[in-house]
Amino acid sequence: xxxxxxxxxxLLRAHALNIRxxxxxxxxxxxxxxxxxxxxxxxxxxxxxxxxxxIDPAHPDDPHRDIFLLSKxxxxxxxxxxxxxxxxxxxxxxxxxxTTGSRFMAHPVRSIPGVEMPTGSLGHGPALAIGxxxxxxxxGSRRRVFVALGDGELQEGSVxxxxxxxxxxxxxxxxxxxxxxxxxxxxxxxxxxxxxPLGDRWRSFGWAVREVxxxxxxxxxxxxxxxxxxPGRPSVLIARTTKGAGVPFVAGNPKSHYVNFSERQQxxxxxxxxxxxxxxxxxx
Amino acid sequence: xxxxxxxxxxYRNRLAGLLPEHDxxxxxxxxxxxxxxxxxxxxxxxxxxxxxxxxxxxxMAAGLAASGWTPFVNTMAAFAxxxxxxxxxxxxxxxxxxxxxxxxHGGLSAGHLGPTHQCLEDLAVMxxxxxxxxxxxxxxxxxxxxxxxxxxxxxxxxARLGRxxxxxxxxxxEPPVIGTAQRLRAGGEVLLVATGPYPVxxxxxxxxxxxxxxxxxxxxxxHTIKPFDEAGLIDAAAGTRLVVTVEEHWRSGGLGAAVTETxxxxxxxxIARIGMPDTFAGxxxxxxxxxDHYGITxxxxxxxxxxxxxxxxxxxx
Numbered sequence: 105x106x107x108x109x110x111x112x113x114x115l116l117r118a119h120a121l122n123i124r125x126x127x128x129x130x131x132x133x134x135x136x137x138x139x140x141x142x143x144x145x146x147x148x149x150x151x152x153x154x155x156x157x158x159i160d161p162a163h164p165d166d167p168h169r170d171i172f173l174l175s176k177x178x179x180x181x182x183x184x185x186x187x188x189x190x191x192x193x194x195x196x197x198x199x200x201x202x203t204t205g206s207r208f209m210a211h212p213v214r215s216i217p218g219v220e221m222p223t224g225s226l227g228h229g230p231a232l233a234i235g236x237x238x239x240x241x242x243x244g245s246r247r248r249v250f251v252a253l254g255d256g257e258l259q260e261g262s263v264x265x266x267x268x269x270x271x272x273x274x275x276x277x278x279x280x281x282x283x284x285x286x287x288x289x290x291x292x293x294x295x296x297x298x299x300x301p302l303g304d305r306w307r308s309f310g311w312a313v314r315e316v317x318x319x320x321x322x323x324x325x326x327x328x329x330x331x332x333x334x335p336g337r338p339s340v341l342i343a344r345t346t347k348g349a350g351v352p353f354v355a356g357n358p359k360s361h362y363v364n365f366s367e368r369q370q371x372x373x374x375x376x377x378x379x380x381x382x383x384x385x386x387x388x
Numbered sequence: 389x390x391x392x393x394x395x396x397x398x399y400r401n402r403l404a405g406l407l408p409e410h411d412x413x414x415x416x417x418x419x420x421x422x423x424x425x426x427x428x429x430x431x432x433x434x435x436x437x438x439x440x441x442x443x444x445x446x447x448m449a450a451g452l453a454a455s456g457w458t459p460f461v462n463t464m465a466a467f468a469x470x471x472x473x474x475x476x477x478x479x480x481x482x483x484x485x486x487x488x489x490x491x492x493h494g495g496l497s498a499g500h501l502g503p504t505h506q507c508l509e510d511l512a513v514m515x516x517x518x519x520x521x522x523x524x525x526x527x528x529x530x531x532x533x534x535x536x537x538x539x540x541x542x543x544x545x546x547a548r549l550g551r552x553x554x555x556x557x558x559x560x561x562e563p564p565v566i567g568t569a570q571r572l573r574a575g576g577e578v579l580l581v582a583t584g585p586y587p588v589x590x591x592x593x594x595x596x597x598x599x600x601x602x603x604x605x606x607x608x609x610x611h612t613i614k615p616f617d618e619a620g621l622i623d624a625a626a627g628t629r630l631v632v633t634v635e636e637h638w639r640s641g642g643l644g645a646a647v648t649e650t651x652x653x654x655x656x657x658x659i660a661r662i663g664m665p666d667t668f669a670g671x672x673x674x675x676x677x678x679x680d681h682y683g684i685t686x687x688x689x690x691x692x693x694x695x696x697x698x699x700x701x702x703x704x705x
Contacts, residue, residue, distance in 0.1 A: 167456075214483060221454065225478055231444045232479060235451015235459075242414070242433065243455075262443040262475075269444045273436070 112155075116321050119189055120150040121377060124350045126185035126195070128365065128373045133202035136364025137210065140354065141254060142182030144285040144345035147318060149186040151325035152250060161191035164217040170247055171220055171236045175229020176254035176283060177211040183219070184208055192218035227260030229253060230280065234270050237278040237338075248331070252281045256288030259297045264309065271310025276332035280311075280340040283318065285347035287358045306340045318343025350377050392556040395549040395585070396422055396492040398528035402535045403460055407431035410539060414452060416461045418445050422492065423462075442467045446475035446487070453485035458539065464498070465491035465507035465548055473513055476544075481517040484543045494524070494548035495584060495636030496669065496678040503668040507548075511583075512641025514546040515614040521545045522613040523566060526588040527556045530611060533563035541566065552675065554585035557609075558592070564611045569620035575606020578693055579628045581621065583610045583643045586679055587634040587662075594689035603693060610643055618650045625657055630696050632660045636684055639663040660692050 123146050131137035153159070157170040174183045181201070188195040193216060201208040207216055211224025221232050233251040240247035257263065270278050284302065286293055293299050303313045312334035316323040324343060331339040348360030351373045365373060392398070400422050407413050408431040417423055417437045428435045438444060442463050449459040461468075468476070468491045480487045491510060498505035514522045521543060525531040531549065538545050557572070564570055569581075572588070573595050580591035588609050595605040608624045610617070625631050631651060633644040644661030651657055664682050671681075679685060 221450070222478065222482055225474060227443075228447055228475065228479060231447020231475065232451040232454075234444065235448040235453070236455055237451075238436070238448065239452045239455030239457055242457075262447075265441045265444045266447065269438050269441055269448070272439065 113322050116150055116154055116325065119154050120146050120321060123150060123182070123185045123189050124377050125374060126188060126198070127181050128351065128370060128377065130181045130185060130198065130201045131363055132365040132367070132370040134364070135202040136362060137181045137202070138178040138361065139181070139351075139363040140287070140347035140357075140360030141176060141283065141285065142179045142185070143349045143351060143360070144318070144347050145176075145179050145182050145252060145283045146349065147321045147324050148252060148281050148283065148343055149182055151321055151328055153186050153190045155325050156328045157250070161218070164192060168245070168247065171233070171249040173220055173229045173233050173249070173251040174212055174223055175251050176226070176257050177223030179252075179254070179283075180208075180210060180212045180224075183212055184216070187216070187218040190218070226254070226257040227262035230263055230266030230270065233278055233280070234266055234273065234275060237270070237275040238273060240277055241275065248277050248279060250279045250281065250328070252283060255282055255284045255286065255293050255299060258282065258299055258302075267306065267309045267311065270338045274336045275338050276334070276336050278338040279328065279331040280338065281328070282340060282342045283345055284342050285345045287347045287356075287361070289358065289361050291358050303342055306342075310337060312337045312339045313342065314339070315342040315344060318345035319349050352376050392528035392553060394551060394553045395525055395528055395531040396551065398531040399490060399535050399547075399549055400426060402532045404428060406535070406539065407434055410458075412457050413539070414457050414459050416445055416449055416459050418442055418463045418467075420462050420464070420492065442472040443475050446472045447479050449487040450475070450479035450483060450485045453480075453487050454483065458486050458488065460488040460490055462490050462492070464493040464505060465510045466493065466498070466505055468546070469507055469510040469513050477517055480544045481519045484519040486542060487544045488538050489544065489546045490549060491546060492549045493551045495550070495675070496664070497551040497675045499551070499675045499678065500672045506669060508636070508638045508664045509641070510546070510548055511613050511635070511637050511643065512645070515616075515646065519543045520614055521566060524548045524583045524611055524613060525564065526585050526609055526611060527554060529556065530564050534566065537566050548584070550585060550675075555589055557588065564609070567612050567615050567617060569617040569624070570609040570611060571606065571624060572609050573605070573607040575628070576604030577629050578603060578605035578697065579608060579625050579631045580605050580634060580689060581608045581610050581631060581643065581647050582634040583613060584636050586675070587636055587684060590684065590686040590689055591634050593686035594693070597686065597690050598693055601694075603697060605693065610647075613643060613646060616646050616650065618654065621647060621650055622655045625651055625655055628657055630658050630660065630693065632662060632689055632692055634684065634689055635663045636679065637663050638666065640666070658696060660696055662688055662692060
């Protein structure tokens with residue numbers, strides 16, 4: 105690995121830490137927020153917004169931009185925090201999350217620069233992504249379309265309706281990421297409605313499948329940057345993650361799904377984040 | 389009055405001509421069979437049969453529309469309205485995407501296919517959604533006019549189309565303009581407000597019959613359910629003592645409700661609503677048989693008017 109690459113990875117890690125801190129801060133508003141599923145997705149969001157996506161915060165409507173859809177719309181705080189870190193939105197305005205009159209709702213709102221489509225009702229992202237991807241193909245555009253799904257979300261039938269459709273249309277400019285943190289609101293996905301063997305399921309639907317440690321930012325970045333992995337097929341990256349990653353006293357706990365941190369908990373979470381970013385020693 | 393093409397075929401033929409002329413139009417199909425054998429010419433790549441997948445249809449259409457395309461999407465009214473309504477609400481209506489939802493088999497036109505394929509709730513559901521335009525063309529010529537208008541219309545459109553040929557409106561009726569109610573007959577003490585092929589014809593026939601009994605009834609073709617032409621309705625209802633609504637829709641939530649909401653707020657008058665009773669069709673029948681059975685006919689309109697006007701008492705606001 106070159107020094108340049110190491111520096112680049114360090115930079116991504118620094119952004120990821122900043123995003124995590126902002127997520128913790130936003131989730132400490134009086135209404136609370138979806139913490140766990142935002143934190144598990146941070147490496148995916150960071151890799152996309154700081155390396156993979158062709159986007160420009162100064163021109164959020166650039167017709168040549170790549171598209172990212174947060175199908176797991178309840179991770180909006182993760183997306184908002186990333187958009188703030190990337191310069192799409194004003195961090196000061198995001199700090200008003202949860203206050204009356206704020207634009208930042210608990211599920212993404214399209215009026216916010218960088219938010220392509222509103223999501224929140226699960227299972228909508230894949231069909232939307234097909235529409236964007238098909239439009240790009242018909243226009244001869246190089247655009248790639250990324251869509252992030254929760255693993256619990258895969259219990260929605262519309263995901264598989266779209267999965268079948270995308271493969272049938274040969275949309276290799278469509279890349280899905282599954283935030284495979286293993287937990288949904290009340291417990292383990294495998295206890296509630298099993299998803300495994302998840303990779304085989306996607307393969308059987310005609311997708312190219314890869315699995316990575318979703319908290320390893322280099323692995324996530326490399327996989328997403330290299331997509332499509334098979335010509336003529338949509339790609340799905342199964343990112344094995346930890347719900348609540350980065351905040352040890354909530355990580356891996358279904359209760360991290362929605363939290364309302366007290367000031368003391370917020371301070372404790374921030375200290376923990378500074379001590380160690382997940383999966384790798386952080387020195388920022 | 390001669391039968392014309394079924395509305396869905398009139399639409400199909402018009403779209404086949406428009407697609408090559410407008411390079412941002414795309415036709416998404418859910419294996420309806422409506423387009424079998426259609427030659428889109430140079431636009432063939434812009435006809436996509438995605439399979440039997442109505443949620444996917446609506447979501448894809450929203451993604452395409454967000455990319456600058458105008459999708460015409462095709463399914464039956466029942467599947468658009470009740471199966472895919474969440475995708476229509478969130479992906480299309482919330483974002484005000486210019487998607488054209490071309491919903492065939494509207495009302496009782498699925499006939500013998502039964503209540504799974506009949507659709508008597510679509511006007512209620514679709515008109516509840518912000519940003520949505522809702523139209524019910526009354527014959528093939530009106531369908532073609534609405535398809536043409538749909539090319540440039542901002543925001544989403546829901547068009548209820550029938551399955552089989554229905555009689556043409558009388559010669560000389562102008563093509564409908566979206567959002568403007570159509571006065572088909574001037575009237576006196578009674579106004580008949582109708583939407584869709586058979587209800588509009590029933591209203592026209594009833595008005596003729598009533599004239600023979602000395603009652604002048606005006607007829608308003610409310611081909612656009614949303615945006616609802618409140619001013620046109622209030623104007624047409626001025627001076628009447630009875631308004632009768634006629635629709636091929638459950639009596640809840642559709643045209644009758646929209647008329648009642650408008651007039652009760654702005655120009656109170658006695659209203660009677662003719663439509664499908666609060667039931668699912670319980671036996672086999674053609675569209676005409678079912679309309680007859682459930683009392684959505686010219687005769688039912690006449691009887692309703694006579695019943696409400698026989699006392700001669702003007703209902704005071």
